[in-house]
Amino acid sequence: MKRSFAAALAAASALVGALTLASIPNAAHAVATSAPGLRGPALAGHLRLAAMAGMEAAEFTLGALRIKGLWMRATPKGATVAGGYLSITNTGTEPDRLVDVASDVAGSVEVHEMNMSGGVMTMRPVPAPLEVKPGATLELKPGGYHVMFTKLKQGLSEGDKVKATLVFEKAGKVEIEFPVGGLTATGAGQMPDHKM
Numbered sequence: 104m105k106r107s108f109a110a111a112l113a114a115a116s117a118l119v120g121a122l123t124l125a126s127i128p129n130a131a132h133a134v135a136t137s138a139p140g141l142r143g144p145a146l147a148g149h150l151r152l153a154a155m156a157g158m159e160a161a162e163f164t165l166g167a168l169r170i171k172g173l174w175m176r177a178t179p180k181g182a183t184v185a186g187g188y189l190s191i192t193n194t195g196t197e198p199d200r201l202v203d204v205a206s207d208v209a210g211s212v213e214v215h216e217m218n219m220s221g222g223v224m225t226m227r228p229v230p231a232p233l234e235v236k237p238g239a240t241l242e243l244k245p246g247g248y249h250v251m252f253t254k255l256k257q258g259l260s261e262g263d264k265v266k267a268t269l270v271f272e273k274a275g276k277v278e279i280e281f282p283v284g285g286l287t288a289t290g291a292g293q294m295p296d297h298k299m
Contacts, residue, residue, distance in 0.1 A: 167195025187250035203270035210254025
């Protein structure tokens with residue numbers, strides 16, 4: 104059941120990406136030389152790569168914590184929720200805990216966990232702070248822990264940067280930015296079906 108859900112999700116993502124790309128005019132990005140010979144999938148991939156090039160996330164440091172790989176997907180028209188993804192590495196000798204996340208773009212921001220059980224996806228807020236053990240990396244990624252932005256005050260478009268604040272029990276607060284990729288983005292600086 105998991106494979107069929109994943110296949111359906113991949114097909115839906117590809118369709119959304121294709122429909123999104125169909126609405127982008129050829130002049131949507133500037134390059135040093137034109138590419139008049141590109142057509143169909145090659146043109147779509149070229150446009151998608153140009154759009155995603157600016158999605159590389161900065162790294163943020165707070166004491167012994169290193170925060171990187173931040174990204175979000177653009178939201179479809181009318182969406183009121185969005186997920187944020189990142190990794191937190193603790194280079195220190197003491198554990199720390201992520202106790203809060205805040206952002207002005209949403210009415211509420213929480214850490215959620217997604218699980219698949221018997222072919223059914225469930226998502227719930229995480230009741231306790233997430234621990235980042237010494238020498239370990241905590242991954243917040245699709246299909247697991249992630250930052251859930253609810254009651255969005257605006258839509259998120261590819262190329263936007265969403266400011267947020269992470270609050271840790273020991274290290275304190277750090278201001279971060281999530282770069283927003285396309286509707287079918289799969290990671291920081293990545294796009295579906297394309298290897299860089």
